Amino acid sequence: MTDVPEAAKTLFEDSARLKVLETFKTGDGVTYHIVGSSDEEGGDPVLVRVDGGGNAEVTPEVKPEDQTTGGALSITSRATEVLKAYRGEGQEQADDIAGGGTPLSQADLNSQFLKMAVKMAKDGFSSADAPGTDGGNLACAWAVNQCASKALGKQIGGGLATANMVVVLRNKHNPTTKPIAGAVIISASASVGGKWTIGHVGVLGKVDPADEDKTLIYSNSSSEAKFMQNFTLGRWRTKYATNKKLKVEFFELKPSLFPGASDIEVG
Numbered sequence: 001m002t003d004v005p006e007a008a009k010t011l012f013e014d015s016a017r018l019k020v021l022e023t024f025k026t027g028d029g030v031t032y033h034i035v036g037s038s039d040e041e042g043g044d045p046v047l048v049r050v051d052g053g054g055n056a057e058v059t060p061e062v063k064p065e066d067q068t069t070g071g072a073l074s075i076t077s078r079a080t081e082v083l084k085a086y087r088g089e090g091q092e093q094a095d096d097i098a099g100g101g102t103p104l105s106q107a108d109l110n111s112q113f114l115k116m117a118v119k120m121a122k123d124g125f126s127s128a129d130a131p132g133t134d135g136g137n138l139a140c141a142w143a144v145n146q147c148a149s150k151a152l153g154k155q156i157g158g159g160l161a162t163a164n165m166v167v168v169l170r171n172k173h174n175p176t177t178k179p180i181a182g183a184v185i186i187s188a189s190a191s192v193g194g195k196w197t198i199g200h201v202g203v204l205g206k207v208d209p210a211d212e213d214k215t216l217i218y219s220n221s222s223s224e225a226k227f228m229q230n231f232t233l234g235r236w237r238t239k240y241a242t243n244k245k246l247k248v249e250f251f252e253l254k255p256s257l258f259p260g261a262s263d264i265e266v267g
Contacts, residue, residue, distance in 0.1 A: 004035060007056035008048045012037055013195045013244075021045060021134060022082045024075035026066040028052070034082055036134045037189070040223045041230065041239075042200035043138045044161045044189055045086050058196050060164060061087075085132030088145070088159030101262045103255040106174075109152065110182025110252060115266045116151035117182075117203035117218040117227075125227040127220050132160055136225025141165045143220035143227045144184065144201050148253065153260035156253065162188040162199045166249065174252040179215055179233055181206045184251045187240035197244050202231065204250070213237070 004018045012018060019036040026032075029052030036045050049063065050056045067073060075083070084090060104112065120143075127136035127143050141162050145155040157172070158165030166188035169175075176183060181204055189199040202219030213234030221230050240246045255261070 005033065005048075005050055005054075005056060007050060007054050008033060008035065011048065011056055011058055011196050013192070013197045015039060016196075016198055017043075019134060021132065022076070022079035024073055024079045024083075026073055028066070030066050032062060032066075034079070034086060034132075036138045037196065037198050038134075038137050038222045039198055041221060042140045042219070043134075043198055043222045044141055044163075045082075045132060045134075045138050046161060046163070046189065046196060047086070058191070060161070082132045085130075086160050087164075088155065088157060101259055103259050104261050106252055106255055109255045109258065109261060110180060112182075112261060112264070112266055113148065113151045113253060114182035114203060114205065117147050118205070118229075119266060120147055120150070120227045121218050121229045126225060127227065128225040136220065137222045139225070140201050140220045140222070144203060147203060147218075147227070148258075151261070151264065151266055152253065152258040153264055154258055156184070162186060162201050163190060165201060169249070169251040172257060173254045176250045176252055179204050179207050179212055179250055180252060181215075182252070184253065185217060185233070185236065185248065186251070187236070187244070187246040187248050190246060192245045197246060199240060199244075199246050200236075202236075204233070205229070 016037045021034045031050045033048045049059045127139035130139045130142045133139040149155045157168040183204045186201040187199040202217045205216035207215045215233040217231035
């Protein structure tokens with residue numbers, strides 16, 4: 001296992017647990033590391049680019065200039081598989097061409113998505129074997145994508161990284177300023193004060209209008225490698241907004257992107 005380069009370590013928040021999952025190179029002296037960044041409750045992989053001069057940066061994707069003829073990638077089959085998992089390649093996603101039956105109403109979609117989240121948590125749905133997640137340690141986006149696939153017929157998209165998933169949510173789905181049962185809650189990993197800071201993503205449970213901070217949240221646990229009820233909204237806001245200075249965003253999934261959801265019955 002490749003050690004995390006010293007230049008890369010300085011990019012991350014001090015509390016982050018770091019692990020290089022795979023490394024690949026380009027012909028012009030650039031090295032990419034797929035780095036797992038996690039804490040006890042959440043984590044996701046990020047791409048770290050280190051140039052020939054040893055300068056490191058977090059990047060959402062391999063840069064185009066590193067894939068030109070002069071900088072063609074030198075990558076093993078194992079690294080290729082991890083990179084595909086990071087990108088979510090080969091998975092049917094909600095931004096693909098729609099097809100199927102009549103879309104659910106927004107309320108019915110939210111209810112069906114939440115029902116699946118509760119079922120997965122009760123069943124102890126494991127993320128331990130999820131590709132590219134270091135045994136479930138980096139599986140928060142993967143688990144929410146699995147919940148969408150099981151409940152609605154397609155994944156949300158964005159692969160394994162919350163920073164990529166939030167782009168899909170902002171571009172394709174319906175933001176809301178208030179928590180709504182069955183909506184996605186996401187505090188995407190991002191740079192805060194020059195340090196890459198670990199975020200998380202989950203599914204909102206039933207909202208108590210008298211005290212919305214008591215709302216239950218269902219998400220993957222990095223330490224347990226399984227989907228579970230492991231947050232309240234109040235604790236989420238304290239950890240990710242107050243302490244980590246990350247945004248807390250809510251999205252209702254867009255029904256027209258899941259037309260096959262009406263054919264799925266969640267037991």
